[in-house]
Amino acid sequence: MKLAVKQQANVQDTLKRVKDEVHPAPKTVPHNVVKTKKPQAPKKLFPDSALFQRWGEDLPEAEQRKAQDLFHRFGYNVYLSNQLPLDRSLPDTRDSRCLQKTYPSQLPSLSVILIFMDEALSVIQRAITSIINRTPLWLLKEIILVDDFSSNGELKIPLNEKIEFYNQMYPGLLKIIRHAERKGLAHARNTGWKAASADVVVILDAHVEVNVGWAEPILARIQEDRTVIISPVFDNVRFDTFQLLKYEVAVDGFNWQLWCRYDFVPQTWIDLGDVTAPVRSPSIMGILAANRLFLGEIGALDDGMLVYGGENVELSLRVLKEEPGGRYTLPVLTLAIVTCIALMVSDSDHQNANNIQLAGCWKTLERIFSGDNPQFPHLWSTPSNSGIDYGDISSKRMLQEKLKCKSFDWYLKNVYPVLKPIPIHDIVGYGRMKNSLDKGICLDRGPVTNNIPIMYACHELGSQYVYYRLTGEFYVGSLVAEVHSDDLCLTDPGHREEPTLEQCSKAAQNKLHIYWDFKQGGAMVNRDTHRCLEIRREPSGTYVPVLQTCTAQVWEIQYTLGNLSQTNVL
Incomplete structure (x- = not known):
């Protein structure tokens, strides 16, 4: 009988324990403790948007809508940009050997030209702030802003007020020029160049941040040779997180759509064993630095190029010149990549017409891409093959003759042999x-x-x-x-x-x-x-x-x- 009672008690204990585990009794909460509910993570409203793949995990829904709207409008994370400090710190991505280099105490003066059209105000301000904070002020003569007919309201009176504020601290440093209609990047860059007064012009897009020590290598190289045009190596600021991504040294090239691309550095530069040495490049990006007067001597940028694209390749091709004795080099324009700078750039149908105009200026390209029966209009999505009017280019060909430019065939063979010919x-x-x-x-x-x-x-x-x-x-x-x-x-x-x-x-x-x-x-x-x-x-x-x-x-x-x-x- 005792054994049966004991077994029954064990069964009851087991049943009670299982019941407590499945339906636990409510815990007694002290009267002075308030029970809080763990907040739920906000619902992701735009799970397929590129903006929210690495950023915005805990952003409230209303802020997600605001961020996505700004992203759709500008193409990068303006919501985040508006919250970041204008003078934020950046990691120094230069090779350690660059830090050991010294530069002359006397260097040319510098005009920085910033081109924009409907950028975010905070991005432009961060560019200005980085240039002021990271450029020796005895070298920086002026910052010239060129507005290519923006419609963004904050780039009107609010930007004027910011410029006035900067000029109170640095009298006369900032200037702004506004186009009454959209002219395009090449024209806007020429507008800035014409307004500049320093020895050297550096032409940048306004969505940049320069890093410490960016200017001295450029100025020193141009001081050594005024006929050098520099296309600097730059890193990348991610469009979504604004995190800095280091880019390795590469040379600037282009493909058969005449779009910019990065190519491997030549073996001759690698054999030098000096990562601080400049490297010759077959082409340039849109960002460049040059002696101001020399850039005018070679015709500056071709402002017949409309809106965007092609002007950098055209400038690269224009400068081939015959040396005495029939030898051909790049004596007028040494396209050079300067490696010891850290220049950050954030990611952000006139390309077609520009490329066709470029082809018209260069007889080999003209045979390939244009003329009475253009053979590859699809390269620029041209709608038909009935012939393309790329305007009067007689002045451009006269400039080529004046500069004694060599042919595009020669360019491919001697300057850019890694560009594979089209069959x-x-x-x-x-x-x-x-x-x-x-x-x-x-x-x-x-x-x-x-x-x-x-x-x-x-x-x-x-x-x-x-x-x-x-x-x-x-x-x-x-x-x-x-x-x-x-x-x-x-x-x-x-x-x-x-x-x-x-x-x-x-x-x-x-x-x-x-x-x-x-x-x-x-x-x-x-x-x-x-x-x-x-x-x-x-x-x-x-x-x-x-x-x-x-x-x-x-x-x-x-x-x-x-x-x-x-x-x-x-």
Whole structure:
């Protein structure tokens, strides 16, 4: 009996313990303690916005809306910029050997030109503040702001008031010039250059922050050689967090869209073993420094370039000059990257017209890109190939003759050999490719991490550039501009339905099936497998490219040249 009672008591204890664990009794709270509820994290209103991928985790919803609105308007995190100190500290990203360099006590005077159009006021103020705080004042003669017809209200009276405030502390240091209509970057930079009075001009965008010791290497290099134009190495300030990201030393180049790009430094500079030495560059970015008078002697920037893009490449090309004895160098303009500075830049359809005008100024480019029958207008998304009027360029060619500029052919061979020539002479079709089953979709390069082409809604971007060569290859995607890289060729692997994209040189070496027969408005037939590239509708409703026995499907390429005869039009 005692054992049974004890066992019953154990069962009751167990049941009570389980009950307490599942439904615990409320704890007694002392009368003087207030129980608080843990706040919930704000709901993410814009989970797909680039602004909130690394920033704004705990931002209240109303502030998220405000930040996203400013981001949509400016393209960078103005909400955060407005909260950061104007004189915030920045890490010194220079190589330690740069800190050991010394510069002459007597250096040229400096005019800093800041170009802007609808930037955020706090970003412009931070640029001004960094220049004042990190430039020796005995060198800094003036800061010239050029407003290229901004519509942002805070860049009117509020900016004038800020300038007046700065000038109370530094009399006459800041000047502002406002365009009555939008002129573009090249014109705005020339406006600032014409207004400058110092020995050296440094032309910057207004969304920059300069770091400690930025000016002395530039001024010292130009003092050594007044014909040097400097394109400084700069780091990056992230558009979302305003965190500084260090960029490694690189030289400035461009691709066949004539957009700027970074190239590897030459081996000759590496062999010097001196990271503080300037390095020659085949081109310049828009940010540059030059002797003010010398920049005028070579014609300054081409302010016929409208709004944005191309003027930096044009300046780079213009200065090739013949030396006595028939030797060609870069005697007038030594494009130089100065490595011992830290200049930060935050991320932020006239490019087409500018590039075509640039092509018109240089006969080799003119043969490639313009003239009576422009062969590659798609490089700048030009809507047709009926001829392009790029205006009167006679004065530009007269300037080239005055400067004794060498040809673009010579430039490619002697100055920029890493720019891979376009196979211009045997490309007979190019642009977007459409199939007869659906005219709204185009053959597309697809994700860069994959080697499978796709069909995608037609657009003007480089992933849908297709080039058909007389030799039979189809290049898919933007033309590769680097000598050491390769274009992608459309391939029939022979053993599956999916076509692939392979590097052309390797595909040819491996005897893959990269040669196709095609006539405008006809089938795309692989020469080796005799299969056709066609498209098939999936159960989801999307189309995919497939390789199969030829049916009645036909293709059309956007532009045809030379031997690619036109049989049908979709």
